[in-house]
Amino acid sequence: MKRLIRLLQWILKxxxxxxxxxxxxxxxxxxxxxxxxxxxxxxxxNLVVLATFTLGVAxxxxxxxxxxxxxRKAARAQxxxxxxxxxxxxxxxx
Numbered sequence: 001m002k003r004l005i006r007l008l009q010w011i012l013k014x015x016x017x018x019x020x021x022x023x024x025x026x027x028x029x030x031x032x033x034x035x036x037x038x039x040x041x042x043x044x045x046n047l048v049v050l051a052t053f054t055l056g057v058a059x060x061x062x063x064x065x066x067x068x069x070x071x072r073k074a075a076r077a078q079x080x081x082x083x084x085x086x087x088x089x090x091x092x093x094x
Contacts, residue, residue: 027045034040043051 024046027049029045030042031045031048032040032042033048
């Protein structure tokens with residue numbers, strides 16, 4: 001059963017790879033990306049899609065950094081040993 005699942009995973013990965021490869025071959029046209037003030041960038045469609053994906057992943061990861069820091073700090077505080085309890089002494093010091 002485990003071998004069958006592993007085989008199905010490889011078939012799925014191969015199908016995704018083939019689909020992306022076919023997409024890349026079918027979209028080799030030059031694309032113009034317009035920016036502000038009349039600036040533009042000419043590149044192949046594949047490069048534009050890859051750059052957009054990369055910028056999206058980077059933006060998402062940077063947006064998660066503060067939450068990661070808070071969770072990491074909370075995990076460290078939870079793992080740290082509790083401070084030793086102070087021993088109570090009587091007012092006269094004995």
